[in-house]
Amino acid sequence: MTQTTVTGSAVQPVNLFSFDRHGLGEYLQSLGEKPYRAKQVMQWLYARGVRDFDEMSDISKSLRAQFHEQCTTTLPTVSEEHLSTDGTCKWLFELHDGNRIETVYIPEKDRGTLCVSSQIGCALDCSFCATARQGFNRNLSVDEIIGQVWLANKLLSARPETRGQKVTNVVMMGMGEPLLNMSALVPSLSLMMDDLGYGLSKRRTTVSTSGVVPAMDRLTDAIDVSLAVSLHAPTNELRDQLVPINRKYPIAELMDACWRYVKEGSRKKSVLFEYVMLDGVNDNPAEARALAKLLRNFPGKVNLIPFNPFPSSGYQRSSRARVERFQSILSEQGVLTLTRTTRGDDIDAACGQLAGQVDDRSRRYVKFAEPRFGEQFR
Numbered sequence: 001m002t003q004t005t006v007t008g009s010a011v012q013p014v015n016l017f018s019f020d021r022h023g024l025g026e027y028l029q030s031l032g033e034k035p036y037r038a039k040q041v042m043q044w045l046y047a048r049g050v051r052d053f054d055e056m057s058d059i060s061k062s063l064r065a066q067f068h069e070q071c072t073t074t075l076p077t078v079s080e081e082h083l084s085t086d087g088t089c090k091w092l093f094e095l096h097d098g099n100r101i102e103t104v105y106i107p108e109k110d111r112g113t114l115c116v117s118s119q120i121g122c123a124l125d126c127s128f129c130a131t132a133r134q135g136f137n138r139n140l141s142v143d144e145i146i147g148q149v150w151l152a153n154k155l156l157s158a159r160p161e162t163r164g165q166k167v168t169n170v171v172m173m174g175m176g177e178p179l180l181n182m183s184a185l186v187p188s189l190s191l192m193m194d195d196l197g198y199g200l201s202k203r204r205t206t207v208s209t210s211g212v213v214p215a216m217d218r219l220t221d222a223i224d225v226s227l228a229v230s231l232h233a234p235t236n237e238l239r240d241q242l243v244p245i246n247r248k249y250p251i252a253e254l255m256d257a258c259w260r261y262v263k264e265g266s267r268k269k270s271v272l273f274e275y276v277m278l279d280g281v282n283d284n285p286a287e288a289r290a291l292a293k294l295l296r297n298f299p300g301k302v303n304l305i306p307f308n309p310f311p312s313s314g315y316q317r318s319s320r321a322r323v324e325r326f327q328s329i330l331s332e333q334g335v336l337t338l339t340r341t342t343r344g345d346d347i348d349a350a351c352g353q354l355a356g357q358v359d360d361r362s363r364r365y366v367k368f369a370e371p372r373f374g375e376q377f378r
């Protein structure tokens with residue numbers, strides 16, 4: 001449990017957004033309160049969107065005084081806001097250490113999906129992803145992850161054009177690899193799905209991974225959410241190049257982990273396989289046939305994502321004809337396939353375009369002076 005921590009002589013305040021319900025109950029108990037007080041505090045923070053202790057009128061004066069002394073409800077600050085012509089909204093949030101992360105809200109007829117970041121930058125170096133080029137700084141904390149949902153709802157309701165819109169779905173598809181930040185991811189998901197948090201169902205809460213196999217099993221054990229897997233290639237030879245973590249956890253191991261996920265628990269589960277369409281690289285009929293073979297008997301769907309370009313990526317988006325050809329081969333083989341429509345690309349808010357502003361600690365720039373496809377997973 002997180003407590004007020006002492007570093008040097010400065011006492012760090014405890015951020016109330018850093019606890020899920022259980023953790024908050026424990027923390028309040030440590031202050032001499034009954035754990036059920038967590039319910040009241042969460043209602044203020046999440047249902048009512050209130051973070052000023054003085055407004056928490058049903059909380060006793062003495063507890064509020066303790067909050068003032070020991071706690072904060074600090075969240076990232078809005079550094080930029082961009083609204084796309086299609087209604088997609090991208091925010092650049094500044095964190096306490098000056099790094100900036102991106103969060104994207106995508107409105108659709110019957111829902112509002114928030115694409116949430118889990119890390120500052122990313123260490124995985126997927127060859128077609130803009131976030132990878134930023135390098136990696138650190139994991140986000142629970143308050144920084146759940147704060148993106150809190151702020152998105154607040155900002156949507158504050159703007160006349162978007163009033164009435166809110167986050168109904170979360171996809172952990174922003175910057176970073178969520179499964180490399182399990183200790184903050186799990187409590188954050190638990191807050192998103194808690195009735196006293198955002199009450200999102202499992203169906204509406206999706207974690208996307210590039211395939212960190214051991215963490216996939218740990219996620220299944222910890223919490224029941226929807227799973228998306230960034231596959232992008234049907235063979236190890238190709239996937240090793242596009243998604244370098246494949247060198248550590250090759251396709252057969254990844255598919256085994258996917259099977260364990262779908263077989264766990266009573267709920268009928270499936271996996272969404274993401275496949276970015278890179279012209280002439282992974283979009284040939286041969287790859288479509290290999291992909292169909294790999295997924296034919298698997299309870300899942302393929303989501304074909306048009307590649308979103310960014311400067312010096314070296315890749316081109318597949319033509320519509322090539323995407324259709326690819327899709328029809330998969331469909332003929334009985335593999336369910338969707339094509340994702342690109343949203344928000346006029347404001348660089350589309351998949352893989354999120355870059356934020358990362359104080360890179362991974363020395364990625366050194367690697368980019370060398371041949372592509374770093375050696376770290378060999």
Ligand code: SAH
Binds near residue numbers: 176308
């Ligand atoms: N690290 C996790 C979460 C990021 S999700 C993962 O890899 O799943 C971001 C999704 O967008 C992934 O499927 C990713 O592969 C895809 N993506 C990345 N760069 C892209 C680009 N330039 N164009 C389209 N999709 C991209």
